[in-house]
Amino acid sequence: MRNDGFLKILFIGDIVGSAGCKYVSRQLNNIRYENDIQLVIANGENSADGNGITPFSADFLFRSGVDVITTGNHCFRRREIFDYFNSDRPLIRPLNLGTAAPGVGFVKVDLGFCEIGVVNLMGRAFMTPIDNPFSEMENFLKSNNLNNIVVDFHAEASSEKKAMGFFLEEKVSAVIGTHTHVQTADETILKNHTAYITDVGMCGSKDSVLGIKPDIIIDSYTEYVFKRHEVLADNIQLDGVIITLDYNSGKSVDIKRIQHSL
Ligand SMILES: [Fe+2]
């Protein structure tokens, strides 16, 4: 158990298909050990082959050492996951999908020496129209008095993500962007409190488009024909950030990007 007042959190970007899941399963223990990680959060919305998340891919990630799985616009792509979202497993979907949708948008993890909340939000620019993530988060903060909160903001537009970072500075410990699968180089600590990055990246093939074989995506742009997405399994890279959190104050003191490959 840690008792120096600091918690190191690894946040992994969207894990794509069985190739991404297997990489996490094989490498996560080493990454945990080398970086002294106590909590692992990962976006699993694309963890099933063919997209979405299934009970099988969620179980696989939990067994591999992921502590909390967040999702995004692909959370309900597979019907078989609905009951799993309603179980007590730490799998969450965007908070601003409302209360009628399966599952919840927030989970609290008790590490013994500290508690940490994880919230999943989804953006609206160039995405499915849903409830306002800014006002939903504001309401959430009024009724949840937690020192340590990490937000996965799953959104397309960098402007919406930057705005959310500034909106939540000093209110939460971290705002981590997901969804574009491309890691940005703008990691920072806002107001000496809130770790921020526009997009953390993905765990998928470096030679792919969003983890998918490029030819399939090129065809969709040139022929306007949708083809079944096939995950590219070669040359996998795990993109993430490691956040160092002063858990007594709720302030992040460091955010470091990683791009782990073999
Ligand atoms: Fe994704």
Ligand SMILES: [Fe+2]
């Ligand atoms: Fe997404």
